[in-house]
Amino acid sequence: MNSDQIGAPRRARPLAWAGALALGGALAFAAPASAQVTDEAAYIFNTLLFLIGGFLVMWMAAGFAMLEAGSVRGKHAAAICLKNIGLYSIAGIMFYLVGYNLMYFGVDQSGGYFGIPFPWSPDELTGDEIIDIAENGYSTASDWFFQMVFVATTASIVSGAVAERVRIGAFFLFVVALTAVIYPIQGAWTWGEGWLDAAGFSDFAGSTIVHSVGGWAALAGIILLGARTGRFVDGKAVPMHSSSLPLATLGTFVLWLGWFGFNGASQLALGSAADATAVAQIFANTNMAAAGGVVATYLLTLALGRGKANLGAVLNGALAGLVSITAEPLTPTIGQAILFGAVGGVIATFGAILLEKLRLDDVVGAIPVHLFAGIWGTMIVPLTNPDASFVTQAIGVGAIGAFVFTASFVVFLVLKITVGIRLKPDEETVGGDYTELGHSAYPEFLPGKEKAPAAT
Numbered sequence: 001m002n003s004d005q006i007g008a009p010r011r012a013r014p015l016a017w018a019g020a021l022a023l024g025g026a027l028a029f030a031a032p033a034s035a036q037v038t039d040e041a042a043y044i045f046n047t048l049l050f051l052i053g054g055f056l057v058m059w060m061a062a063g064f065a066m067l068e069a070g071s072v073r074g075k076h077a078a079a080i081c082l083k084n085i086g087l088y089s090i091a092g093i094m095f096y097l098v099g100y101n102l103m104y105f106g107v108d109q110s111g112g113y114f115g116i117p118f119p120w121s122p123d124e125l126t127g128d129e130i131i132d133i134a135e136n137g138y139s140t141a142s143d144w145f146f147q148m149v150f151v152a153t154t155a156s157i158v159s160g161a162v163a164e165r166v167r168i169g170a171f172f173l174f175v176v177a178l179t180a181v182i183y184p185i186q187g188a189w190t191w192g193e194g195w196l197d198a199a200g201f202s203d204f205a206g207s208t209i210v211h212s213v214g215g216w217a218a219l220a221g222i223i224l225l226g227a228r229t230g231r232f233v234d235g236k237a238v239p240m241h242s243s244s245l246p247l248a249t250l251g252t253f254v255l256w257l258g259w260f261g262f263n264g265a266s267q268l269a270l271g272s273a274a275d276a277t278a279v280a281q282i283f284a285n286t287n288m289a290a291a292g293g294v295v296a297t298y299l300l301t302l303a304l305g306r307g308k309a310n311l312g313a314v315l316n317g318a319l320a321g322l323v324s325i326t327a328e329p330l331t332p333t334i335g336q337a338i339l340f341g342a343v344g345g346v347i348a349t350f351g352a353i354l355l356e357k358l359r360l361d362d363v364v365g366a367i368p369v370h371l372f373a374g375i376w377g378t379m380i381v382p383l384t385n386p387d388a389s390f391v392t393q394a395i396g397v398g399a400i401g402a403f404v405f406t407a408s409f410v411v412f413l414v415l416k417i418t419v420g421i422r423l424k425p426d427e428e429t430v431g432g433d434y435t436e437l438g439h440s441a442y443p444e445f446l447p448g449k450e451k452a453p454a455a456t
Contacts, residue, residue, distance in 0.1 A: 042271030043138055049279070050142035053265020057149040060258030061088045064156035067251030068163060069441070071312070071364045074243040075431025076164045077441035083159050083168055087175045091152035094180035096120055099151060100144055103184035104192045113195065114188045117180075120144055146265060150210055151179045151187075153262070157214025160364035162221045164228050165428050168436050170421040177411045178217055186213060186400045201396035202388040205266035207327030207377035208397055213404050215371025218362065220408035224416055227361035229428050237356045243442075245311055252315040259286055259322045263329040282329040286322065289329075289341030293321020296342035300349050313352070316365045317345030320373035327377040331384040340380060344373040 065084035069077045098117040105115035122141040155175045162171065187209055189196040203209050230238055242248060263286045269275045297317025301310040321341025325332070332340065351368030355361075362368070378397055382388040415421050422428075427435040434440060 042269075043136065045270040046138035046268075047142045049265050049267070049270040050138060050146040053261035054142070054146040054149050056258045056261025056265070057146070057153060058088075058258075060149075060153055060255050060262065061085075061156060063251045063254030063256075063258055064153075064160065065251070066254060067248050067315070068160040068364055070244040070247030070249070070251060071160065071242045072163050073240060073431070074442050075433055075440065077243055077433065078437050078439065079168060079432030080159070080163055081441065082437065083163075083171060084156060086168070086172055087155040087159060088152045090172055090175045091155050091179040092148050094176055095148045095151050095184070096144075098180040099184040100147060102181065103147070103187045114185045115192065150206065150262075151183050154183050154210050154214040154217070155179055157211065157366050157370045158218045158221060161218035161362045161366040162225055163363040164432065165225055165422050166221070167419075167421055167423060168432070170415045170419055173415055173419070174217075174221070174408075174411055178408070182217070182404060182407045182411075183213060186403055189400070190396070196396050196399065199395065200387070200389065200392045202381050202385060202393065203327045203378055203396070204329060204381075205263045205326045207323055207374045208400055211323045211326065211370040212374035212378070212397070213400065215367050215369075215374060216401050216404040217408040218366050219360075219371065220405050221412050221421075222360055222362055222367075224409065224412045225361075225422055227359060228363070229425055231361045232359045235359075237359075242312065248312070248315060252318055256287075256290055256318060256322065259290070259326075263326055267330070278330055284334055285325055285329045285332055285337035288334050289325035289337040289344070290318045290321040292338035292341030293317040293319070293324070293345035293348075297345035297349055300346055304349075312365070313349050316348050316352070316369050320344040320348035320369045323370055323373040324377040324380075326374075328381040328385050328388075333384075336384060340377070344376055347372050347376050 061084060065081055068080045068084065072080050097119050100120040102115050102117040105118075122139070122144070155178055158174070158178070159171070188194045190201050190203055190209060191197070228240065231240060232238065260283050264279045264282045267275060267279050267282060270279060294314055294317050297314045297320075298309055301313045302308070304310075321344050324340045324344030324347075325337050329337075348365065348368040351372040352362070352365050355367060360367075375397055379390065379393050381393055382390050412421060423432065423435060431440070
């Protein structure tokens, strides 16, 4: 990694490995005989970073599944699990068929809007030909895998917000559009070296490009779906209790762990001491931003609850802290990371209250966490990264938000008119598990009732 790469937004393939080979190039100048060995070592470490980061982010899919399953009522838990494993698989297939090349191919260094969609294939050969290590810098299959798990994360964000009343089939159709077209196009604007990248927009690991995108899509979905039956009565919010807060807590810890891959591997290189130092700093900042979000939210809910803390809000405070540091996890000090995460937790808490007052039903609080805290995290980048500007950050947030919300709203509206996106009232009462799956996550409960059945 060279000095220009520090704190810069994640770049497309040409710059992902350039800094990682800097050490190899220096050693090659001093000792030409060892240059190939040095380049190969950088290639291996870069590839390893992508793979480790990728499987950590993939593990976040389990975190989202458990967080959502614990946050919904028991009669919808199996349906939410099916949605999560299904959306992950659909995201991978669509990113392979269309999304990856739409996001990157033909956009690099052009300042354009999107690439040319067709199925992706790795550059390196699987036969006996020698891989051009100096040219590639890392395995392109590892890069594709790392990029693919990010798009799946975006789809997972939408899943929790629209839970308990969206039809699984309609949701999967939306995921097709989101992961094949909507996410890749806006991603191309920055990470594909498109027009926002040319303008100087900075989003290191995706506070806006991943998290706010999921939040904007979720907002469009809950507006068109409407609130769950009984959620608001006579203008007042009626609590709908989670099925398992311990499960939701486990999901939050899994997400916290996966975030080290999310942010750390977005350094995109591990071929030098400078890269290793940067990844370590990113890990530390990521961890402490979440800690700041937890403590601030705990204290806030104590004040709002007159001495009674709210576990669900505190869990979202951790996630909001993580989202807040994602746009720039490298350049802040640890103290700044704690502060940024703390503010993110406060924003998410009051954001949930705001949605409730607007009668917008977000089951897991995805919009306050990923959209509101994502905007916060993106807008504060210039505080620690002098290469970014508040004006350019605002342009990026506004442009991506307008595109994603409009496109998502249109897709959901078309699905609503054609196939229908919401369960019927009696189906919602019985629960998504029995309505769409024919079985329950918790078979000791009767359909639509959250109590043990009589002996039969």
